[in-house]
Amino acid sequence: MKLSVLSFACAAALAISGLASAETVTRGMAEAGMSPDRGNHGDAANKDPNELNGDHVKYAGRPGSRQNDPIAYHNGPILHGPKVYYIWYGNWTGNTATTILTNFVQNLGGSAYFNINTTYYDIVGSTKTFYNNILTYGGSTNTSSSTYGTSLSDSQIQSVVSDAIASASLPKDTNAVYLVLTSADVTASSGFCTQYCGWHTHGTISGSDIKYGFVGNADRCPSSCAAQSASSPNNNIGADGMASVIAHEIEETVTDPDLNGWYNGNWENGDKCAWTFGTESTASNGSKYNVTLGGSQYLIQQNWIAPAGGCAMHL
Amino acid sequence: MLTSRLFASFAFAPIVALAAFAHAAGAQPVRGHINTETRQVVALRQREETLLDVLGKNDAAALAGVLSDDFAQYSLSHDMLLTPRADWLRNLTAHPFGKVRLENISVIDHGAALVANFDLLTGDGKAAKRYGVVDVWTKPQGANDWTLSQRYIATPGSNAQAPGDDAPDTTAPPKRI
Numbered sequence: 265m266k267l268s269v270l271s272f273a274c275a276a277a278l279a280i281s282g283l284a285s286a287e288t289v290t291r292g293m294a295e296a297g298m299s300p301d302r303g304n305h306g307d308a309a310n311k312d313p314n315e316l317n318g319d320h321v322k323y324a325g326r327p328g329s330r331q332n333d334p335i336a337y338h339n340g341p342i343l344h345g346p347k348v349y350y351i352w353y354g355n356w357t358g359n360t361a362t363t364i365l366t367n368f369v370q371n372l373g374g375s376a377y378f379n380i381n382t383t384y385y386d387i388v389g390s391t392k393t394f395y396n397n398i399l400t401y402g403g404s405t406n407t408s409s410s411t412y413g414t415s416l417s418d419s420q421i422q423s424v425v426s427d428a429i430a431s432a433s434l435p436k437d438t439n440a441v442y443l444v445l446t447s448a449d450v451t452a453s454s455g456f457c458t459q460y461c462g463w464h465t466h467g468t469i470s471g472s473d474i475k476y477g478f479v480g481n482a483d484r485c486p487s488s489c490a491a492q493s494a495s496s497p498n499n500n501i502g503a504d505g506m507a508s509v510i511a512h513e514i515e516e517t518v519t520d521p522d523l524n525g526w527y528n529g530n531w532e533n534g535d536k537c538a539w540t541f542g543t544e545s546t547a548s549n550g551s552k553y554n555v556t557l558g559g560s561q562y563l564i565q566q567n568w569i570a571p572a573g574g575c576a577m578h579l
Numbered sequence: 580m581l582t583s584r585l586f587a588s589f590a591f592a593p594i595v596a597l598a599a600f601a602h603a604a605g606a607q608p609v610r611g612h613i614n615t616e617t618r619q620v621v622a623l624r625q626r627e628e629t630l631l632d633v634l635g636k637n638d639a640a641a642l643a644g645v646l647s648d649d650f651a652q653y654s655l656s657h658d659m660l661l662t663p664r665a666d667w668l669r670n671l672t673a674h675p676f677g678k679v680r681l682e683n684i685s686v687i688d689h690g691a692a693l694v695a696n697f698d699l700l701t702g703d704g705k706a707a708k709r710y711g712v713v714d715v716w717t718k719p720q721g722a723n724d725w726t727l728s729q730r731y732i733a734t735p736g737s738n739a740q741a742p743g744d745d746a747p748d749t750t751a752p753p754k755r756i
Contacts, residue, residue: 418612458685460614487688488617512615523611532613539621 331536333528334572340524342386342395343475347402347440348372348514351428353416354409354447361481361503364560365445366401368507371558372514373399376578383570383579384519384526384533395518402440405433414450416478421452425476426469436469441517442476443510448483448502457485462509464517475521477513479506491541495551497561504551508564512538515567526570533568537575540566619686623695623716626725627681634671642668647717647726654744655711655733667743676742677702692717693725699732701742710734710741 348369356362372378374397385394405428412420425442428434434442441464451457457480464477482505486493490505498504512534519526519533526533541563544552553561554577566575616624626645633641652667654660662670684697692715699710711733716725732741 454612455614455685457617458687459617459620459683461617462615463612465612485617485688488619488686491618509615516613520613523613530613534615535613538615539618 331531332574333531335526335528335531335533335536335568335570337385337387337526337571338524339387340520340522341388342384342525343439343441343518343521344393345396345398345400345439346518347400347437349402349428349434349437349440349442350404351407351424351434351442351444352404352447353407353411353424353444354414354450356406356447359447359503360498360500361445361506362404364498364500364503365506365510366404367558367560368562369399369510369514370401372511373397375555375557377511377555377557377564377567378515379579380567380569380576381515381518381533383573386525399514399518402437403434409447409450415453416444416446416450417453421478422467422469422476425474429470429474436472436474438472438474440475441514441521442474443513444476444478445506445510446478446480448481450480451484452478452480456480457488461489461505462513464513466522473522475517477517479509479513482506482509491539491563491565492551495549497547497549497551497553497563499549504563507562511564511567519570533570534565536568537566540575542566542575542577616684617686619688619693620684623686623693623714623725624681624684626716626727627695627714630727631676631679634668634676644724645726647719647728650727650729652730652732652741652743654741655731656738656741657744660745662743662745666745670743670745674742677706692728699742708734708739 350365350369352362378399379397381395382397383394385392387393407424407428411427412424416424421444424444428442429436446452456478461482462477462479464475466473466475468474469476480489481502482489483502486501486505489509490496490501491508492504493501495501496504516532516534541552541554544554544563545561547553547561551563553563555562555564566577568574569576569579630645633645646664648664650664650667652662654662678701680700682698682700684695686696687694695712695714695716697712697714699712701708701710713731714727715729715731717728718725730743732744734741
C-alpha cells in the first residue's frame with residue numbers, strides 16, 4: 265500500500281516534471297530559433313562528435329562538441345576594453361563581499377590571468393583585432409530586495425539592470441558587462457544552486473544591446489557554487505566562491521558578448537575550464553588559492569587559451 | 580532486498596518528488612543564457628558519462644564502482660514498475676541506448692545523496708525520444724565516489740518502454756504471424 269501510494273506520488277511528480285520539461289524546452293528552443301539538438305548557439309555546421317552510434321555510447325555533454333575541442337570564432341564581435349558594473353541586489357550590509365569582489369574586479373584587467381583572453385580576436389571588415397587585456401571597473405549601485413523580492417526570475421534580473429540604467433544609477437554602456445550580484449537571502453528561480461551558479465547573456469535595454477549577467481551568493485549552496493566550503497582565502501566562503509564565477513562570466517562576455525563570438529558547441533571559454541584550478545597554494549588560514557590580485561588571494565577557475573591551448577591560469 | 584528497496588523508495592520519494600517538481604516549476608532560462616554549471620552538475624555529468632562508458636564495456640568490476648548492487652529502475656509510465664539491476668543490464672544489452680544526450684541537468688545535494696534530474700534524449704530524427712529522469716546517487720560506506728542507486732524514468736506523453744525497462748513496449752507494432 266505504501267508503495268502504491270508512493271508510486272502514484274512519484275509517478276505524478278516525475279511525469280509532470282518530464283512533460284513540463286519537455287514542453288518548455290521545446291518551446292524555448294522554438295522561440296530561440298533553435299533545433300532541439302543544436303544548443304543555444306545553433307551552429308548548423310557544428311556536428312556533435314559526442315553523439316556516437318553503437319551498442320552503448322559515450323555520454324553526450326553539452327550539445328555541440330567536445331569540451332576539449334578547439335574553440336572556434338563565429339564572426340561576431342568581442343568586447344575591447346570593456347567596463348564592469350556591479351549591481352548589488354538584496355542585503356549586503358556588513359558583508360565583506362563588497363570589498364573582496366570590488367578589489368577582485370579592479371585588479372582583474374591587466375593581470376596575467378586575464379591576459380589569456382588576448383588569444384581571442386574579432387574581425388570587422390578585414391581588420392582582425394585581438395583583445396588587449398584592458399578591463400575597467402565602472403562602479404556599482406545597490407538595489408533593495410523589496411524591489412523584486414527574494415526569488416528573481418530571469419526577466420526580473422534583466423529588469424534590475426534596466427532599472428539601474430533608466431534611473432541613471434549606472435550609465436548606459438554597450439561596451440560593458442553589468443553583473444547582478446545577489447545576497448545570500450536571494451535566489452534565482454530558473455535554477456540557481458541546482459543548475460547554475462551564474463550566467464551571462466545580452467538583451468535590448470533602453471534601445472541598446474546591453475551585456476549582463478547574474479552571479480548568486482555561493483553562501484546559499486557552498487557545495488554547489490563554492491570551490492571550497494570549509495574555509496576560503498578571504499574568510500568569506502560566499503564571496504570567494506562568487507569571485508571564480510565572476511571571472512567565468514566576465515571572460516565569457518568579453519569573448520562572446522552577443523553569443524556569436526567564440527565557442528564550440530555550447531562551450532565558451534569559461535565553460536571549458538569550469539571548476540578546474542591548476543596549481544594551488546595554501547593561504548595562512550589553510551584554504552587554497554591560485555592567484556593574487558590587488559594584494560588579496562583568490563581561488564578562481566582556469567581559462568581557455570584560444571584556439572586549442574587548453575586551460576591555464578596565466579599567459 | 581525487496582524490503583530495502585521499499586525503504587529506499589520511501590526514503591527518497593520526497594527528494595525525488597521535490598526534485599521533479601523543482602524541475603517542473605523552475606522556469607527555463609530565456610533565450611541565450613549561458614549558464615555556469617554548478618560543481619555538482621559538472622561532477623554528476625561526469626559520473627553519468629562514466630556509467631554509459633562502463634555499460635558499453637561489459638566490465639563487471641568497473642560497473643560495480645558506478646552502479647550500486649541494489650540498483651533498481653522505476654518506470655513511472657508503468658505504475659512504478661521496478662526493474663532490478665540484473666534485468667536492467669540484460670535489457671540494455673538487448674536494446675542499447677544508441678545515441679544519448681543529457682539535457683537540463685539539475686542536481687540537489689542532500690548530503691548522503693545527490694539527486695539529479697535531467698532529460699535523457701536517445702536516437703535522432705523520427706526515432707528520437709525524450710525521457711524524464713531522476714537519478715539518486717549515493718556514496719557507499721568507505722567509497723570515494725558516487726554510485727547510482729535508483730533511477731526513476733518517465734516517457735512524457737506516452738507509456739512507451741524506457742531504456743532498460745522490463746515493461747512491454749506498447750508502441751511497438753503488433754507481431755505478424
